[in-house]
Amino acid sequence: MARIVLKFGGTSVADIERIRTVARIVQREVADGHEVAVVVSAMAGVTNQLASWTTEISRMHDAREYDAVVTSGEQVTSGLLALALQDFGIEARSWLAWQLPFRTDGVHGNARIDAIATDGIGERLTRGQVAVVAGFQGLGPDNRLTTLGRGGSDTSAVALAAALAADRCDIYTDVDGVYTCDPRIVTGARKIDRITYEEMLELASQGARVLHPRSVALAMRYAVRLQVLSSFSSAPGTLVVGEEEIMEQQSVTGIAYSPDEAKITLRAVRDRPGVAGTIFGALADAAINVDMIVQNVSEDGETTDLTFTVSRSDLDRAVPVLKRLTDEIGFTDVLADASVAKISVVGVGMRSQPGVAKIMFQTLADRGINIEVISTSEIKVSVLIADDYTELALRALHTAYGLDMAS
């Protein structure tokens, strides 16, 4: 007997028939004797529809009203899944954020979780009642509904699993696990059986879309055993666990890519202390995240080129922010390039196995792919390349690191 939290995303609860399929999955876990809490997203498309109404009706929308509107989506699916379970003879009830309560801070639209009260829900789980919890939503200090931002329902599920001291948190989605690379691009990509939190966090942060980095970070912090699997197939999924649970570390576990990148180069920046702080401070004030940063060695001792990346969607806002600094900082030009992609190889094994970066640079060079920016962490090497080369680079690297499926 275990206590488990299952989470089902929008495509898994897209219509009544899919909700019944989900109920059957829950039924199996109940039949196995487990205590089951389920976290659900809104039916596929519903959140987008609701969100688009809020922007249609008011361009500068009040995030508190946005939250009141969009949280209705998860409310509907939680009630419907509870009904589907009851129809299968399983005792079940829906839980809304304000009923638990699932407390967050007051940052509407992107709230952080403060505390989850589990007395009521825990007592009912013990009695064998399935709890169906509306994901993505919380109760703010103003007694109004909040939402957790992107990937919110995954975060709800992991946080609930931590609060309930669950033995496992299964994230059901429309893919059957985490792959060594995007299988739509690399046909030889393999499903990963087990991956560490750190690797999953890097892959998710570098563009792999299967889990949101925030939910992975939360799972790591509270040691919640995560499993990613599909509600559309019964294939085993990917377990996300602590490093101690994985015997043999590969040097590279997976390869991620992000097409949502843009490169900015400031030419001939005056090379003196405080310049970088001014530039990145101005971008931060405009809520623009900067990712990779390279500052060339100053050739003449007076000026240098500064290159960094931002989200492609932020590029149009970033350029005028920078141009306003021209007089203060002194640079000759702002060059913007939206035709770049970031490729990242990730693996905890690279800590003990040197040479991972070298293989990457050599493999790309052999294909004539120019590396524009490099950034590394302990378990990751990322490079920025022209985005036309994305698929070629991914396939070449996947083979070079020995990740291809045995055919």
Added chain:
Amino acid sequence: MARIVLKFGGTSVADIERIRTVARIVQREVADGHEVAVVVSAMAGVTNQLASWTTEISRMHDAREYDAVVTSGEQVTSGLLALALQDFGIEARSWLAWQLPFRTDGVHGNARIDAIATDGIGERLTRGQVAVVAGFQGLGPDNRLTTLGRGGSDTSAVALAAALAADRCDIYTDVDGVYTCDPRIVTGARKIDRITYEEMLELASQGARVLHPRSVALAMRYAVRLQVLSSFSSAPGTLVVGEEEIMEQQSVTGIAYSPDEAKITLRAVRDRPGVAGTIFGALADAAINVDMIVQNVSEDGETTDLTFTVSRSDLDRAVPVLKRLTDEIGFTDVLADASVAKISVVGVGMRSQPGVAKIMFQTLADRGINIEVISTSEIKVSVLIADDYTELALRALHTAYGLDMAS
């Protein structure tokens, strides 16, 4: 300066453009210096869609989950209308039942209102903030959402107006007031400027669909000045007020009809004490409402015919209930007739002006329309006729009582 409650039904908030129109109506009231609370229904069609999902997923649905699902509709419109008002520069916020709280009993799907806490909302109204309250929903003693049953949003609005001691409660709908008769049938029907609670209650109970009887009864009890008007036109509506506010009483104020009737006759019932109690007790146990009842004088002193009406939708359930009583009560036959309609003439003036019933019977007789059952109250005469004659009867009576518009 007055404090007013406005209520908008589903067709009035059917889409974003309609919600903007509603916001303009609210804006006018705010510009006039009033404190405004608004009660909204779900967008037209939404409640039906949500309700049909609950029945599709589980035939014996849990009313608590039904309530959790369907209340999401009003949640969406309350948030959207608050946004639309903000976009017009009006301070506004949405209120959900659990936030007020708007407390009801625990009869999910058809809850009765217990108490409405108005401290928070009242304080903000005084400060000039518009309150947009989700109609139809309440908070039950189990800390779960309830719904108020049919006509629930009208009831929400009237109850809120009573709790807030509002000067007026305007019910916006898709018709511009209460008419002397259904204008789709009687082309000469006139809009009524003022009508008493009692008359409105009788008309609503006898088939006029513009207001639900429950909301009228509540308005009468708490002396809430009701106004029925259209969000689609700026024509003045109908005021529903106390009798003392209407100087001249017409003998007949309006004529209602109900096509949803069925007649049952039990032939040769043994005429002895307790028989009627047994019959109507059995129907009540099956949750079947009986409306008009006629028992003929016993001809032979031993048996009599008993005739009564039920909702047409209950007829198929009523007949077997009655047949099971054959041995106990002793009657020779159960005759069922679903092809009947009830026509009712209503007016407080008939208390002081005799002859109203006589005009009705004479007018119908002149047209060759047979009256099958008659029932009366102090301010109403209802007759049951063959439903083929409905339109003919309504037009003839409308003329006979002098209600036709001057052409």
